[in-house]
Amino acid sequence: MSTQSQSEVRRSIAEARTIVVKVGSSSLTSSSGHLDPERLFNLVSALAQTVRMDARIVLVSSGAIAAGFGPLGFDSRPTDVATQQAAASVGQGLLMSQYEAAFARYGLKVGQILITARDTIQATQYRNVQRTLNRLLDLGVVPIVNENDALASNEIRFGDNDRLSALVANIVRADALILLTDVDGLYTAPPKEPDAKQIPYVPNVLDTLDNVRIGGTGSGVGTGGMVTKLEAARVAAVSGIPSVLTKATNAGPALMGDRVGTVFAPIKRRGTSRRLWIGFAADPRGTLIADAGAAKAIRGGHASLLSAGVVGVTGEFSAGDPVLIVDEQGNKLARGLSGFDSEEIPATLGRTSAQLRKLLGSEYAHPLVHRDDLVLL
């Protein structure tokens, strides 16, 4: 895909029909742990104008913990998980009631979707999330998404909403992702440093990390900092989705395609949402080790992984679960959906389809990972 100019990418954002907008805690709340209704209303106002111009918007909003700890009497964002979850439970309700009232002033309805990381990993859950979001958009509702903080387990948790927003952009097949935060874009170094300069355009987000020094959160209420925002921009770019990173007060101009913040060009054509799920959302449950010949075939694209080319398996998984495919040196080649349960695989290793049919029956004579279920890394 040839690199687009900044103007072309900005124009594609202005023309986007389905847009995921992510707003961080620091843009909605004060450091005392309360919502800032004026900033929230200004954001809603910019989004409502875009919806009026026939766009479909999914809002991924952080701020539940940051809006909940003040009313609970804490001076700063709690650090232990149980108190964060309690604060999120209080703050999420406050957040939604403010959004509901603010969007209602523009005649718009909102719907709440609380997602756990698990929902983006399991195929059936993923499809449920997808169906509900699409239906809400068809009904003209603005879905408001957050991580289900009150119930998310610590081991498997997004923690910040940046990566979640890139996954949601994939789930709804968005045409653009807007990341709203408290700084006006990506800088060459954390913006408090004197030599930090803003970068207006990133043609290939896979190249930027060498030239940019990135730090963590600058506020007492955000979590991910710039690391997770760049990760979100990367997932969007390789999914064929352009993104803009800017401060929340620039939401309107960013959506109009004006030159604000940092814009990231898409670097691949869009894949199907199922392939994107295999590539980004699904958490591999095990590993298949490909021999040199199979590794070469996989790298070339379009090849299935056959049992004959697999020399080892690790992990416990069922047929249909996502697995990582590596070469014998441990280099990651691809992700895919296993065609077999992990315990069935040792008996199939190194065998051709004809041998499998003869030894184990015709139900075993299929690829270990079919090419349609395989995404190169």
Ligand SMILES: Nc1ncnc2c1ncn2[C@@H]1O[C@H](COP(=O)(O)OP(=O)(O)O)[C@@H](O)[C@H]1O
């Ligand atoms: N290279 C960089 N460019 C821009 N911001 C950076 C950079 N490195 C670190 N940051 C910090 O990232 C912060 C934004 O992340 P965060 O506080 O998690 O925001 P949010 O709550 O909006 O998700 C900025 O306030 C800034 O201090």
Ligand SMILES: N[C@@H](CCC(=O)OP(=O)(O)O)C(=O)O
């Ligand atoms: N789901 C959490 C998000 C936590 C958080 O601070 O995220 P962010 O501000 O996007 O870095 C919440 O609503 O509090």
